[in-house]
Amino acid sequence: MIPPLSALQAFETIARRKSFSLAAEELHLTPSAVSHQVAKLESLLGVRLFERSARGVELTPAGQQYLQRVASALGAINTATEDLRHGVQDTLYVHSSPSFASLWLMPRIARFTERHPNISLMLSASHVHSDFQLGQMDIDIRYGLPNWPNLEVEPVFTEQILPLASPEFIRNHALHEPHDLLRVPLIQSSVSVVQWPEWFTRFGGDLRPERMGLRFDRAMMSLDAAVQKLGVALESSSIGHSLIASGKLQPVFANHMFMPVRAHFMVYPARHAARPEVQSFVDWLRSEALT
Numbered sequence: 001m002i003p004p005l006s007a008l009q010a011f012e013t014i015a016r017r018k019s020f021s022l023a024a025e026e027l028h029l030t031p032s033a034v035s036h037q038v039a040k041l042e043s044l045l046g047v048r049l050f051e052r053s054a055r056g057v058e059l060t061p062a063g064q065q066y067l068q069r070v071a072s073a074l075g076a077i078n079t080a081t082e083d084l085r086h087g088v089q090d091t092l093y094v095h096s097s098p099s100f101a102s103l104w105l106m107p108r109i110a111r112f113t114e115r116h117p118n119i120s121l122m123l124s125a126s127h128v129h130s131d132f133q134l135g136q137m138d139i140d141i142r143y144g145l146p147n148w149p150n151l152e153v154e155p156v157f158t159e160q161i162l163p164l165a166s167p168e169f170i171r172n173h174a175l176h177e178p179h180d181l182l183r184v185p186l187i188q189s190s191v192s193v194v195q196w197p198e199w200f201t202r203f204g205g206d207l208r209p210e211r212m213g214l215r216f217d218r219a220m221m222s223l224d225a226a227v228q229k230l231g232v233a234l235e236s237s238s239i240g241h242s243l244i245a246s247g248k249l250q251p252v253f254a255n256h257m258f259m260p261v262r263a264h265f266m267v268y269p270a271r272h273a274a275r276p277e278v279q280s281f282v283d284w285l286r287s288e289a290l291t
Contacts, residue, residue, distance in 0.1 A: 099220040192222075
């Protein structure tokens with residue numbers, strides 16, 4: 001059951017503008033016509049989507065949940081329409097976790113466009129995984145533990161999670177052994193698959209950090225804090241490769257003391273593998289992961 005597109009457009013516009021009158025103006029309809037469209041949609045769904053109050057129009061919890069899916073679907077329709085109108089062909093939509101996109105993918109993306117000049121690449125990044133049922137994304141590069149049934153899942157690479165800091169910070173604090181880390185601020189990314197207590201269990205024996213210096217919800221913020229000499233970050237040398245290569249960061253210990261993990265994955269429905277653009281990107285990503 002698919003509601004009328006006009007009703008979905010009215011719902012999305014009211015939610016975005018937070019006003020029936022402003023939505024009516026944008027849609028070139030009367031306020032009563034917009035109100036009728038929403039009433040028809042609410043009747044079809046059997047739930048209230050909006051609440052009116054002195055403050056204006058607010059989405060109900062059901063309306064908020066519905067908007068997340070409807071807005072994405074309307075966005076996909078709009079993008080497909082614009083591509084067709086402007087003659088854009090061979091478009092590839094890639095979604096990625098933010099830190100991977102910013103620190104690993106972007107420095108390499110020029111090589112993909114040089115190798116495949118006919119493919120129009122659309123790249124987006126957020127911590128929310130793509131919903132392939134919406135038909136908006138071709139491939140998703142996800143971070144975390146691979147528990148995504150009914151999808152093709154392939155690790156990008158095996159990466160090393162290890163303590164990283166600026167060379168100056170390491171010298172100034174005389175960091176030579178794991179117990180030296182207890183004297184300095186420890187930086188942690190809360191989404192990392194490896195946390196400091198696990199690293200100390202592997203390499204520090206009975207040592208346990210009593211406090212963390214800074215916590216972030218993105219690896220790129222954790223790495224940037226280490227570049228700013230705010231402490232020692234426990235991060236991936238693959239994601240931090242450009243910072244290490246530039247000399248802004250380096251492994252704290254000569255033998256690295258790293259924990260190997262597979263945490264970044266190429267994820268897509270099996271039906272997408274038949275698209276030449278998807279296969280080209282997957283093949284390119286495999287080759288880049290080896291360099």
